[in-house]
Amino acid sequence: MTASTLDAAVRRSPVPNPSAARRRKNRRRFIGWGFLAPFLVVFVFALAAPIVYAIYLSFFQDRLVGGNVFAGFDNYVAAFQDPKFYSALGRVVLFFFVQVPIMLALSLFAALALDSARLRWPALFRITLFLPYAVPSVVAALMWGFIYGTDFGLVGNLNSFFGLSIPDPLSSNLVLAAMGNIATWAFLGYNMLIMYSALRTVPKELYEAADIDGAGAFQVIRAIKLPALRSAFVVALIFSVIGSFQLFNEPNVLRTLAPNTIATNFTPNMYAYNLSFAGQQFNYAAAIAIVMGIITMIVAYVVQTVGVRKEDR
Amino acid sequence: MAIGTPTVDRPGRSGHAGRTDRIQGTDTAERPRAQRAKRPRKSIILTAAMGLILIYSLVPLVWLLINATKTQPKLLSSFGLWFSGDFVLWDNIVQTFTYEDGAFGHWLLNTLLYVVVGAGGATILATLAGYGLARFNFPGKKAIFAIILGAVAIPGTALAVPTFLMFSSLGLTNGPWAVIIPSLISPFGLYLIWTYAMESVPVELLEAARVDGAGEIRIFFTIALRLLMPGFVTVLLFTVVATWNNYFLPLIMLSDSTWFPLTVGLNHWSAQAVSAGGQPIYNLVITGSLLTIVPIVVAFLLMQRYWQSGLTAGSVKG
Numbered sequence: 001m002t003a004s005t006l007d008a009a010v011r012r013s014p015v016p017n018p019s020a021a022r023r024r025k026n027r028r029r030f031i032g033w034g035f036l037a038p039f040l041v042v043f044v045f046a047l048a049a050p051i052v053y054a055i056y057l058s059f060f061q062d063r064l065v066g067g068n069v070f071a072g073f074d075n076y077v078a079a080f081q082d083p084k085f086y087s088a089l090g091r092v093v094l095f096f097f098v099q100v101p102i103m104l105a106l107s108l109f110a111a112l113a114l115d116s117a118r119l120r121w122p123a124l125f126r127i128t129l130f131l132p133y134a135v136p137s138v139v140a141a142l143m144w145g146f147i148y149g150t151d152f153g154l155v156g157n158l159n160s161f162f163g164l165s166i167p168d169p170l171s172s173n174l175v176l177a178a179m180g181n182i183a184t185w186a187f188l189g190y191n192m193l194i195m196y197s198a199l200r201t202v203p204k205e206l207y208e209a210a211d212i213d214g215a216g217a218f219q220v221i222r223a224i225k226l227p228a229l230r231s232a233f234v235v236a237l238i239f240s241v242i243g244s245f246q247l248f249n250e251p252n253v254l255r256t257l258a259p260n261t262i263a264t265n266f267t268p269n270m271y272a273y274n275l276s277f278a279g280q281q282f283n284y285a286a287a288i289a290i291v292m293g294i295i296t297m298i299v300a301y302v303v304q305t306v307g308v309r310k311e312d313r
Numbered sequence: 314m315a316i317g318t319p320t321v322d323r324p325g326r327s328g329h330a331g332r333t334d335r336i337q338g339t340d341t342a343e344r345p346r347a348q349r350a351k352r353p354r355k356s357i358i359l360t361a362a363m364g365l366i367l368i369y370s371l372v373p374l375v376w377l378l379i380n381a382t383k384t385q386p387k388l389l390s391s392f393g394l395w396f397s398g399d400f401v402l403w404d405n406i407v408q409t410f411t412y413e414d415g416a417f418g419h420w421l422l423n424t425l426l427y428v429v430v431g432a433g434g435a436t437i438l439a440t441l442a443g444y445g446l447a448r449f450n451f452p453g454k455k456a457i458f459a460i461i462l463g464a465v466a467i468p469g470t471a472l473a474v475p476t477f478l479m480f481s482s483l484g485l486t487n488g489p490w491a492v493i494i495p496s497l498i499s500p501f502g503l504y505l506i507w508t509y510a511m512e513s514v515p516v517e518l519l520e521a522a523r524v525d526g527a528g529e530i531r532i533f534f535t536i537a538l539r540l541l542m543p544g545f546v547t548v549l550l551f552t553v554v555a556t557w558n559n560y561f562l563p564l565i566m567l568s569d570s571t572w573f574p575l576t577v578g579l580n581h582w583s584a585q586a587v588s589a590g591g592q593p594i595y596n597l598v599i600t601g602s603l604l605t606i607v608p609i610v611v612a613f614l615l616m617q618r619y620w621q622s623g624l625t626a627g628s629v630k631g
Contacts, residue, residue: 029450029451029452030451031445031449031451031529032445032446032448032449032450032451032454033445033451033453034445034529035441035442035444035445035446035449035533036441036442036445036446036457038437038438038441038442039438039439039441039442039498039503040442040457042438042494042497042498043461043464043498043500045494046476046494046495046497046498047464047467047472047495047498047500049479050472050475050476050478050479050480051467051472051475053475053478053479053482054474054475054478054479057478106366109362110363110366113359113362113363116356116359118354118355118356118359119355119356119359119360119363120355120360121360124367125363125366125367127614127617128367128370128371129366129367129370130613130620131370131371131374131610131613132370132373132374133613134554134606134609134610134612134613135374135606135609135610136557136558136560136575136576136605136606136609137558137560138558138560138576138577138579138580139576139579139602139605139606140373142579142580142583142598142602143373143374143376143377143599143602144373145583146376146380146595146599147373147376147393151389153393154376154393154394157392157393157394161392185369185370185373188366188370189370193620242468242470245468246468246470246471248470248561249560249561252564252580253580253583256580256583256584257583269470269471269473269474269561272474273473273474273561273565276474276477276478276565277565282478285474285478286474286475286478289471289474289475290475292471293467293468293471293472296468296471297467
C-alpha cells in the first residue's frame with residue numbers, strides 16, 4: 001500500500017512536512033470509499049437496479065397490437081381496479097389485524113414472565129420458545145401442513161381417537177387462521193427475545209426505587225417495564241407488518257396440500273409471483289410488487305412514527 | 314466458529330460490578346438482578362402458563378422427530394405423536410439421500426454453496442462497509458448512510474419479483490449466481506457492524522497505528538477486524554440462517570432442480586406427491602425436513618449469546 005509508505009515517510013522526517021501531511025489527509029478522505037466500494041457495487045446491482053428496473057417495467061404494457069408500449073400509469077390504475085388484487089390485499093390486512101395482536105400479546109407475556117424472576121427454569125423457556133425461529137418457514141409450513149391433515153395428520157388422529165370433529169384447518173374458512181398459527185408459532189419466541197433484551201437494559205436502581213415506594217408487581221410492569229420495552233415493541237411490530245403484508249412462503253407451501261382453497265392470488269406476493277410465471281404478465285407483476293412495497297413501507301413508517309411519538313410524551 | 318474469538322477489552326466501557334465483561338455489547342443483559350435476591354418466590358401459575366407455550370413450541374418438532382421414524386404406510390395408519398413399532402429412521406435417511414439419484418444430497422451441497430458464498434460474502438462486505446462508514450469521513454458519506462439505512466426497511470420478499478425480472482432480462486436466472494448475488498447484500502448486517510465499530514473500535518488506536526506507519530488495509534485486518542469479531546460472528550449467524558432458510562428467491566430464480574436449495578427441493582417433493590400419478594413420499598419429505606433443521610438448530614443452541622446481542626442491537630434500532 002502506498003498509504004503505508006507515505007505514513008512511514010512522514011513519521012521518519014523529524015520536522016513534519018506540512019504539504020505531505022495535507023496530501024495524506026486528502027488521500028484519507030477517499031479511503032472510506034474504498035472500504036465501502038465492494039458493498040456498494042453489489043448494492044447497486046442487486047438492490048437499487050432491480051427496483052429501478054421494476055419501476056421502468058411497470059410503466060409499459062404488452063399489447064396485442066403495437067407490442068411493448070409505454071402505458072403511463074395504466075398498470076397502476078388496473079391494479080387499483082383489480083378485484084383479485086383487492087381480495088389478496090384484504091386477506092393480508094385481516095391477517096395483520098388478527099394474527100399480529102395475538103402473537104405480540106403472547107410474546108409480551110412471555111418476555112415479562114422471563115424477566116419477572118418468578119419463573120422457574122427461565123433459560124429453558126428462553127431457548128425452547130426461540131427454537132422455532134430457526135426452522136425454515138418452508139419446513140414449518142410443511143410440518144404444520146401435515147399436522148393439519150385430516151387423514152394422517154394430528155388433527156385426523158385426534159378426530160378418530162377421541163371421536164372429535166375438529167373441522168379441517170385447511171378448509172377455506174380456516175386456512176388463513178391455520179397460516180396465522182404457523183406464523184405465531186415461528187415468531188413468538190423471536191419477538192419475545194427482542195422485548196426481553198429491552199427489559200434487561202432497565203437499570204436495577206429503578207426497581208429498587210419502586211420497591212422502596214412499595215409498588216406492586218403490576219405497578220412495576222405498568223410504570224417501568226412497559227415504557228422500557230416500547231421501542232422494542234415497535235421494532236417487533238414493524239417486522240410483523242413486513243411479515244404480514246409480504247406473506248408468501250406459508251400459503252405457497254400449503255397450496256400443494258390444499259390447492260382448491262388457496263388461490264393463486266391468495267396474497268399480493270403470490271399474485272405477483274403467479275402473474276409473472278403462469279401469466280407471463282411481467283409489467284403488471286412489477287406494478288403489483290411496487291404497490292405492495294410502497295404500502296408495506298407506508299404502514300411500517302406510520303407504525304414507527306406513532307410508536308416514537310408516544311415515547312416522547 | 315466462536316473458537317478463536319478474541320476477548321475484547323473496550324476502553325470507556327468498564328465491566329459491570331462484580332462481573333467480568335463479556336465480549337459482546339450486551340453484557341448488561343446478563344447482569345443479575347438485586348430484585349431476584351429479594352423475591353425468590355417462584356410462581357407455579359406463571360411457570361404452568363409458560364409451560365403451555367413451551368409445549369406449543371415443541372409439539373410440531375416432536376411430531377417431526379417421531380414421524381421421521383415411520384414408513385410411508387405407517388405414517389398414514391399410526392397415531393401422530395407416538396412411534397409406530399417399526400423404527401425406520403435410518404432407512405428413511407438412506408432413502409432420502411438415495412431417492413432420485415441422490416437429489417437431496419445435491420440440494421444440501423447447493424444450500425452449503427449458497428450459505429458459504431452468499432452469507433460469507435454478505436458478512437465480509439457488510440463488515441468492510443460498516444467499518445468504513447464508522448471510522449472514516451469522506452465526501453458523500455451522509456447520503457450513502459441514509460440510503461443504506463432506508464434499504465434496511467425494504468423487505469426482501471418485496472425485492473424478489475423485481476430482482477427476478479431484471480435477472481431474467483440479463484439471462485442470469487436458473488444458475489447459482491441468481492441466488493448468491495442478491496444474498497450478498499445485508500443492509501441490516503452493515504448497520505450492526507456500524508454500531509459495533511462505533512462502540513468498540515477506538516479512533517485513538519487507529520490513529521496510533523497510523524502514526525506507527527501501518528497501512529489502512531493492515532490496520533483493518535490486524536486491529537479493527539479483531540475488535541469487530543463478535544459483531545462479525547453475529548452478522549454471519551444472521552446471514553447464514555437467512556440463506557439457509559431462503560425460499561422465495563431461489564423458487565423464483567430457479568426452474569430446474571439442479572440448483573435447488575433444500576427448501577425449494579423439499580416443497581418440490583411434497584408437491585410431487587399430490588400431483589396426478591405422483592408417488593406419495595411423505596416419509597421422505599418429513600425425514601428431509603428433519604435433516605434440514607438439525608444443523609441450524611444446533612448452530613442456534615451453540616451460539617445463543619451472539620443471537621441475543623444481535624437482537625439487542627436490532628431493538629435499539631427503533
